[in-house]
Amino acid sequence: MPRKLAETALSATAATTLNRRVRREQWALLLESNQSASPAAFVIALIFWLAIYHQLSDPIVLVWAVLIHLNQLVRYWWVRRHSQSTEMPEERPREAIFLLFLLGANGAVWGAAAVLFLPVSDVLVAAFVVVVTLSIHSGGMTWMAPVKAAVISFSVPLTALLTLALILQGETVYWVGGVLIFLYAMTSWKYAMQHHKLLTDSLVARYEKMALAEQLARQVELVELASQEKTLFLAAASHDLRQPLHAIALCSAVLEVSLRHTPDHDTASRLLKSIHLLGTSFDAMLDISRLDAGTVHxxxxxxxxxxxxxxxxxxxxxxxxxxxxxxxxxxxxxxxxxxxxxxxxxxxxxxxxxxxxxxxxxxxxxxxxxxxxxxxxxxxxxxxxxxxxxxxxxxxxxxxxxxxxxxxxxxxxxxxxxxxxxxxxxxxxxxxxxxxxxxxxxxxxxxxxxxxxxxCQPVLPTGNAAPNADLPERVMVLDDDEDVRYAIATLLQIHGVKTTCVGSANEAWAALQSQPLDDPHAVLLCDVRLANGKDGLDFSSGLAAKMDDPPRVILLTGETAPASLQRLRESDFEVLFKPVSAHKLMAALAQVVR
Known part of the structure; x- marks a missing residue:
């Protein structure tokens, strides 16, 4: 789908969802208002027909009373039942039509009161009927404003019958009253529609803000997820790319030493320099990524x-x-x-x-x-x-x-x-x-x-110390990468250090158990991430509990994940981050045996 069409479809879907939420809230407000207004409406209707019956003593008043209270009770029961439902009438057209019918019937019954009870001879009773009817109309227009159809269903039959009742009286004063009632109805509808529009606009603004907040929350989640994925990628990339570079750097150092005083030494030196530049550039790119990921504190x-x-x-x-x-x-x-x-x-x-x-x-x-x-x-x-x-x-x-x-x-x-x-x-x-x-x-x-x-008396780092001539006599190299083991072993042998190379924690423990008492391993060079999910830090930490005189430990790692770095910082071991130069490795060995 083209981008513009996709954005249009997305916008249309969002608009449809927004309109549905607004209509649902409008119906919810209508039901809530109807429920809260029902007791007052019941009392007003009761007082009204009792007063009229007292004046007229006409059985038709009792018929009217039955109709109005029956309408009120049915509507109250219906609203109460649907207020507890998860679906609003707007989502069920038949239910909405039935409620509108009840509201229309309510308006018609009140309008019929004017037709039935308006006596020409008693102006006070007539005024009472008109005032009560208009009060019911005004109150109903207020709480029915959330739903435009409810306003029309209730107001039209009430005002129409009230206007008709006045006009049918035949006298001029009633004619004028009928015209005024009609004008009043027009004005009431206008203000009710304005109220409806204001309420609708406020609901739209409210749900738009909520939609924006939800969208922002989703974006924040996506950003956090992307940051986590970036951190995981950096950790994987750091280890998987540093590992071969680590082996290349050490092998090149061995090559450079082996070719000294030969015509090929210049080539080896250039190779070592290029590898150093590669390692420096790689470190810089990882540093910039870690800073962007927020893992540097x-x-x-x-x-x-x-x-x-x-x-x-x-x-x-x-x-x-x-x-x-x-x-x-x-x-x-x-x-x-x-x-x-x-x-x-x-x-x-x-x-x-x-x-x-x-x-x-x-x-x-x-x-x-x-x-x-x-x-x-x-x-x-x-x-x-x-x-x-x-x-x-x-x-x-x-x-x-x-x-x-x-x-x-x-x-x-x-x-x-x-x-x-x-x-x-x-x-x-x-x-x-x-x-x-x-x-x-x-x-x-x-x-x-x-x-x-x-x-506080801190000092800034002053760089790596130069290698000391007092290197350990025997070193164990624990790394699951054969090329790394070969490179380290060859480098150490050039400097006169005996080495034992193993590829797993089990092999390392077996070699430590069988080591000569008069020639033990003084240092363990241990990779942190070993094969088959084994952890070099856990293995090194466990040696103290298993051995009376465990070797000194130097951890080698390409990890950059914050959690992994925190574990390494909390350990008591020397940690070197790959790729490790020959100079830095020899300096660390000299330092750890001092």
Whole structure:
């Protein structure tokens, strides 16, 4: 079905549903009003015919009384029965017609009272009949207004008979009264229709708002479902894509070491560099997706900027020197309120971006306090940007002066991550740039008070420690992927570490039980997601209860699902996220045996 036709069909269906709900509510109001007005109508009718009978002593009054009360009782019984039903008369045409018939009969009986009881000789009695009849008419028009057909069924016979009764009296005053009654009927119908329209419009507005609220609730459910599906996809993609990349990275590291001092070493080095770029790009894409999915949460604490600035200098000074650039990171004693790890990620991305687009001169990183704000400026002497480019620099995959998509310049995600982290941490970004004169990126942060500084002494991450020469003598590798086991084992053997490779938890437990007492496994490198639904974290946690001296555990994982990450954070084990570089793996092994 074409899109426009589908939208039209959907709109027609929604309009039909809305009209049905409005009509149902109109009939419900009619039944409710009839039920509440019935006792008063019964009393009025009783007083009316008793008074008339007292004056006229005519048996026809008793006949009229029987008719009016019979109508009232039948209508009351009918309304009471259908008020408890799940279906309104509007949904059952025969029932609706019967109710309209009862209302019409009620109006006719009241109109007949004027024809039967209007005495020409007694003006007071005549006035009494007319006033009571018109009062019944006015009251009925009010509570019957929700349903237009009910108004017409009741009002037309009553006013017609009342007008006819007056005109039939033959005297001028009654003729005038009949004309006035007719005009009154026209005016009453007009106001009743206006009341009906006002009530209908209010019901339509009410149900449209309810429909919009329901639609919004459905959209929220769909968005939540999409977010959950996205999270599940990210978790699956993270593991399934990181796993082979993890094996490739380690095998390439082994190849690079094996080919040193050979003509092929340059090729191996280029391969390792390309794999590193692939891993970095993959991490960046997953990071941006996790930020969009809302799975990254900030832990805002007092943070000293100096340790983070030192980390920036350690990481980027060599890169700047190789390109003939000067990186100046000015020391500072300022503290801010932020998330240490996320803030460091923002600063690292800003510095990396500044170095990328600077060909001469350098980059300066400086922090200063301005009243109740801390400004962190990253200023470069690079290419700069035109004003129309600034509004796009935080878009994903947007890069300036990289039409060939040079992979060495990244994917254009770094500033997109900075933008999302800025909104997450509520650290506004100010950008100033002149084409050909460099750029300034400024983060605006809240300062940490002296009391907060004394209460908390966190430090920013300073990067991975270098591998220590004191590596464990024997390591067990538990991973269900044969390529990963081979890559890790080969890498460790190059560094003189004995390895035992197993593919399941049962094999690992058997190997631990049979290990030599004088040469036990010092470390267990364990994948979190094992084959057949087994969990590496559960297996590693259970070793403490089964062994007097269990091996130290390093968990390897490609998981990114929030629940999985929370479990890993709550464990006491070292966790490495795939793909793990050879440098990072050896550093973790050296660290865990210290």
């Amino acid at each position: 900030a832990a805002v604490v007092p943070v000293p900027l100096q340790s983070g600035f030192e980390a920036l200098n350690n990481v980027f000074s060599e890169q700047a020197g190789e390109r003939g650039l000067e990186l100046r990171v000015r020391s500072t004693d300022l503290w801010v309120r932020s998330d240490a790890e996320l803030l460091q990620r923002m600063l690292a991305n800003l510095v990396a971006n500044a170095l990328k687009y600077t060909h001469q001169g350098g980059v300066v990183v400086v922090a200063r306090q301005r009243q109740e704000e801390i400004w962190i400026d990253v200023r470069d002497t690079g290419l700069g940007m035109a004003s129309d480019q600034i509004e796009h620099i935080f878009d994903e995959f947007y890069q300036i002066n990289n039409p060939g998509r040079d992979r060495s310049k990244g994917l254009g995600i770094g500033l997109a991550i900075v933008d999302r982290l800025s909104r997450l941490l509520e650290h506004p970004i100010v950008v100033r740039s002149r084409e050909g004169h460099g750029s300034l990126f400024r983060l605006v942060l809240p300062p940490a008070s002296a009391e907060q500084q004394h209460a």
